[in-house]
Amino acid sequence: MKYVILGGVAAGTKAAAKLKRLDRQSEVVIFTKSTDISYAGCGLPYYIGGDIATRDELIVNSPEKYAGLTGAQVQTGCEAVGIDSSAKQVSIRRTDGSSFTENYDKLIIATGAAPFVPPVDGVGLAGAFCVRTPDDAVAIRAYAEQNNCRRRCRRAARQSVSTAAPSRYPSAAQMAAALRKIMTS
Numbered sequence: 204m205k206y207v208i209l210g211g212v213a214a215g216t217k218a219a220a221k222l223k224r225l226d227r228q229s230e231v232v233i234f235t236k237s238t239d240i241s242y243a244g245c246g247l248p249y250y251i252g253g254d255i256a257t258r259d260e261l262i263v264n265s266p267e268k269y270a271g272l273t274g275a276q277v278q279t280g281c282e283a284v285g286i287d288s289s290a291k292q293v294s295i296r297r298t299d300g301s302s303f304t305e306n307y308d309k310l311i312i313a314t315g316a317a318p319f320v321p322p323v324d325g326v327g328l329a330g331a332f333c334v335r336t337p338d339d340a341v342a343i344r345a346y347a348e349q350n351n352c353r354r355r356c357r358r359a360a361r362q363s364v365s366t367a368a369p370s371r372y373p374s375a376a377q378m379a380a381a382l383r384k385i386m387t388s
């Protein structure tokens with residue numbers, strides 16, 4: 204049985220590892236758009252706040268390490284751009300622009316989500332970020348450090364901490380706490 208999995212962060216890597224545990228003989232291939240797999244989204248605020256020092260510490264497994272541990276194959280920089288379910292084929296485009304098709308017996312789509320950006324004034328200005336990936340976290344921390352944000356934004360961060368509702372929006376509360384930390388330290 205050949206399984207193709209699209210997306211290689213939390214859901215895709217968990218599914219692949221489980222499939223290999225259930226059937227060691229199965230072929231399991233993950234195709235994922237980004238360069239990172241298996242990163243800790245919940246760690247992003249802690250990287251931004253400085254508790255996690257380096258980007259590398261956010262990445263649970265490199266593709267090579269993960270493949271060695273589980274037996275699943277991983278191909279990064281590969282975006283699924285089409286699915287022909289009757290032919291059981293998926294079309295993949297590499298970051299270099301080249302493309303190919305891959306056959307499967309079973310397909311798992313674990314492509315996650317992208318942040319919704321509301322159409323509000325100023326959303327395109329420098330200093331407005333989404334926080335979803337390690338690269339986002341790196342960009343936010345670098346911006347805060349390079350622009351000496353603490354003096355200008357300390358009050359806003361304190362307000363964010365007090366107004367975020369941790370039970371409903373834990374990531375927002377973590378982010379506010381992280382920003383407050385780097386701004387006041």
Ligand SMILES: Cc1cc2nc3c(=O)[nH]c(=O)nc-3n(C[C@H](O)[C@H](O)[C@H](O)COP(=O)(O)OP(=O)(O)OC[C@H]3O[C@@H](n4cnc5c(N)ncnc54)[C@H](O)[C@@H]3O)c2cc1C
Nearest residue numbers: 210212213214235236237244245282283314315316335374
């Ligand atoms: C700041 C923050 C804090 C969080 N804290 C927590 C927490 O404390 N506890 C918790 O349980 N969860 C937390 N989460 C949520 C958790 O990180 C997500 O639920 C989890 O990452 C979802 O994993 P996923 O595999 O479904 O999707 P994603 O993480 O979105 O991964 C999907 C992958 O698929 C790739 N992809 C997309 N389209 C394609 C395509 N067409 N072809 C190939 N690949 C594609 C994407 O590039 C991405 O790499 C947090 C998230 C954030 C941002």
